[in-house]
Amino acid sequence: MSKNVLSADNQQERVKVNLNPWYIVGFVEGEGTFHIAFYIDPRMKAKLKAIPEFHVNQSYLRIITLEKIREYFGCGYLKKNHAKNPKDTTYVYVVRDREDLMKQIIPFFRKFPLKSVKQESFVRFARIVEMMAKGKHRTVSGIKKIVDVAYQMNASGKYRFRTKDELKTLLQSSETIR
Numbered sequence: 001m002s003k004n005v006l007s008a009d010n011q012q013e014r015v016k017v018n019l020n021p022w023y024i025v026g027f028v029e030g031e032g033t034f035h036i037a038f039y040i041d042p043r044m045k046a047k048l049k050a051i052p053e054f055h056v057n058q059s060y061l062r063i064i065t066l067e068k069i070r071e072y073f074g075c076g077y078l079k080k081n082h083a084k085n086p087k088d089t090t091y092v093y094v095v096r097d098r099e100d101l102m103k104q105i106i107p108f109f110r111k112f113p114l115k116s117v118k119q120e121s122f123v124r125f126a127r128i129v130e131m132m133a134k135g136k137h138r139t140v141s142g143i144k145k146i147v148d149v150a151y152q153m154n155a156s157g158k159y160r161f162r163t164k165d166e167l168k169t170l171l172q173s174s175e176t177i178r
Helices: 008-018 021-031 060-073 098-111 118-133 140-150 164-177
Strands: 032-040 048-059 077-080 090-095
Touching (some): 021 032, 021 060, 032 140, 048 118, 048 164, 060 090, 098 118
Antiparallel strands (some): 032 048
16 A cells, blocks of 8 residues: 555546546537637738637536646636626637647547547648648738638538638739738
8 A cells, every 4th residue: 555645636636537528529519619810910821810719618507627637638728608798607628839839739639539520620720730830821822721621610610600701802902912
């Protein structure tokens, strides 16, 4: 028998290590998304900034699940989902940092693939993050390809603020200026 006493910190670490990866996959199947946000940014060469995001939503009543998932990955943060809406009591686990996406999130979902159509969105998401790691988002032609791939994700982007055509028009005007 070991003489080492287990502290609460060590017990929490064991919970993190013992969290079943397939539980996370199932949770993400129902409550998660892989998303590429686009923002108009005049400082960018193409006037458009792409931000890859991995999200998992949950009611405040089960925020502990989001905390455990964040601990498992060792990256990202939790925040109120819609802080300006007092009726929305959901929280979201977010990973935006590209290095964290490349080193934690993408390898995880390659090892433990999703079983639904969401897997197709993940594959496109991973492709975009890898394109960005190669600097493709810094050129007009590269960001055009990213827009094309992103709008094939998540029901072809039907919930986006801007249509694919609007973004393409912005990129065309950016090319013309040069």
